[in-house]
Amino acid sequence: MTPQNKKMFGNRRAVSPILATVLLLGITVVGGGLAYSLMAQGSNTASSQNIITLENAQAIKGTSHSDLTATIKNGGSVPWKKVEMTVAKSDLSEPILYEALHENAMGCVAGTCNGGTPSSTAAPAKALDNPLRSQWLAHLDTTGGKAGVPDKGEGISAGRKFVISTSESSYRDTLVLNGTALAKILTATDSTNNIDNALEGLVTGTTYVNVGPLFTALDSANAGDVWCKRTADTQFDITCKVYTHQKLASPIQSGQSVQIYADAFTKSVTGLNNQFVQNGDGLVVNVVTEGENGSTARYQTVIKVVGI
Numbered sequence: 290m291t292p293q294n295k296k297m298f299g300n301r302r303a304v305s306p307i308l309a310t311v312l313l314l315g316i317t318v319v320g321g322g323l324a325y326s327l328m329a330q331g332s333n334t335a336s337s338q339n340i341i342t343l344e345n346a347q348a349i350k351g352t353s354h355s356d357l358t359a360t361i362k363n364g365g366s367v368p369w370k371k372v373e374m375t376v377a378k379s380d381l382s383e384p385i386l387y388e389a390l391h392e393n394a395m396g397c398v399a400g401t402c403n404g405g406t407p408s409s410t411a412a413p414a415k416a417l418d419n420p421l422r423s424q425w426l427a428h429l430d431t432t433g434g435k436a437g438v439p440d441k442g443e444g445i446s447a448g449r450k451f452v453i454s455t456s457e458s459s460y461r462d463t464l465v466l467n468g469t470a471l472a473k474i475l476t477a478t479d480s481t482n483n484i485d486n487a488l489e490g491l492v493t494g495t496t497y498v499n500v501g502p503l504f505t506a507l508d509s510a511n512a513g514d515v516w517c518k519r520t521a522d523t524q525f526d527i528t529c530k531v532y533t534h535q536k537l538a539s540p541i542q543s544g545q546s547v548q549i550y551a552d553a554f555t556k557s558v559t560g561l562n563n564q565f566v567q568n569g570d571g572l573v574v575n576v577v578t579e580g581e582n583g584s585t586a587r588y589q590t591v592i593k594v595v596g597i
Contacts (some may be wrong), residue, residue, distance in 0.1 A: 299525035303436050317575040339580045340365035341588040344546070346574070348553060348566065349596060355553040355566045357386065359574075360546050367580035368399040368540035374549055378564045384425050384447035385564040385572075386551040389508050390420035394426060394446035394463060396501045396513025403514035405497040405530040409429045413532040414513025420535035421551045423463040424448040427561050428471050428507065438482040439471050439557070444507025447563065451549050459534050465527040465569070468560030471507075475500065475527055477515060490518050492527055500529070540581055570594045 342364040347358045356375065363369055375383060389417035396402075401411040423446040434440030446463065465472045473479065476493065478486040488503040499517040504511045517529040541547060566572075577590040 339584040339586040358550045362546040371579040374451040387447040390444040391510035394423040396515040420451040423533040
């Protein structure tokens with residue numbers, strides 16, 4: 290998924306730094322999609338130098354998934370070095386957003402993170418395309434594969450927080466929950482899918498092993514070494530080391546904007562315990578920015594999803 294596929298409507302005027310109201314128009318999705326209209330009221334806690342403006346926040350629910358997009362604008366005078374945005378329905382421990390693996394969960398350059406420990410030359414094997422921070426790994430069934438098992442091209446990375454920063458992408462743990470179908474092929478072979486059995490069943494204990502080739506099978510655009518292990522014995526989750534979050538080439542200057550986009554779940558994924566979007570839901574959005582001078586600002590709003 291690319292920003293070009295997430296077409297935005299024209300920019301609105303900047304919202305008030307004290308109280309903002311965002312009115313979004315319904316959008317009709319061709320091919321049986323359901324148009325959504327979102328309305329939200331939000332409050333902005335900031336100094337006159339660090340002001341957050343949220344523009345064009347919208348969600349479009351098609352037949353199989355929902356697209357969530359928003360534009361965050363620097364309405365103050367201080368350049369931003371970091372932007373974070375969280376999205377949730379209720380329990381913040383549950384994922385609601387996802388992207389393909391290569392978008393936000395990338396392996397490291399081959400041989401630079403052996404055993405899950407990055408060396409001084411470690412770096413993402415490819416640039417990350419999306420600022421959604423990876424917290425869970427799973428798969429989604431697509432046409433052409435076998436239902437209920439991970440097939441080629443079906444790997445996803447889920448989360449609830451976007452992170453855009455001038456610092457390097459984070460090399461961090463992301464989880465594969467024990468009850469998911471992805472956990473099963475990491476720990477045992479599955480002859481019913483279309484993935485080479487030699488790439489499966491490699492995670493057998495609490496020592497890190499490289500499963501990068503499996504991740505490339507799950508998403509051909511993914512690359513590099515991905516080191517995974519059991520967190521404890523066979524009844525526990527799997528932790529994998531990946532690069533995640535998007536690096537800014539330079540700080541976000543006054544008047545400049547960044548675009549946030551991701552898919553939102555519309556159904557439950559076995560073992561993931563994920564949240565999913567339905568008509569009438571209220572999505573809690575929190576945006577936090579950090580200026581180059583150390584100042585911070587916070588914007589909070591509830592976006593109500595309304596079917597048309």
